Amino acid sequence: MFDELLPLLLALDGIRQNPAYHPEGCALYHSLQVFDLARAASPDRALWAAALLHDVGKAISSQDHDALGADLLDGLVSPRIVWLVRHHLDLLHDPGPTKRRLRGTAALADLQRLRRWDVLGRSPHATVMSPEDALSILLESADRSLLDPGGEPAPIHDPRKEIF
Helix, strand or coil: CHHHHHHHHHCCCCCECCCCCCCCCEHHHHHHHHHHHHHHHCCCHHHHHHHHHCCHHHHCCCCCHHHHHHHHHECCECHHHHHHHHHCCHHHHCHHHHHHHHCCCHHHHHHHHHHHHHHHCCCCCCCCCCHHHHHHHHHCCCCHHHHCCCCCCCCCCCCCCCCC
């Protein structure tokens, strides 16, 4: 698992982001900040993984990076993590419909946490760990089903990607 995920993270090194929205600059630096925020706020390792990996699609294209990232992760990590990466921008782009569609679900709570960490992980002065250390922490003592492509299901049916 480590050897499959590390290249996806390393590909973010040097990927510049719009400074109006990302004053921290580099997509890898941002992802490591979001991972640290998730670790501090939740014991849920699937959320840690989604936080760390949410922008891996930016190594290919900033536009549609949510879908691209989910496609890169599909088959490597659990469907829940893939779903969170695919939908991590839903509360930005379509907040009302997303909240109505997911009202009362764990999926909405997860997306709200991920969105909050994504917004907060933008400090140009943060101290972050290496991607290797982040992956090691994520994978140590983890319930392997969280990172298993056949593991826990996505939180809700996603008509754009049949997984059931």
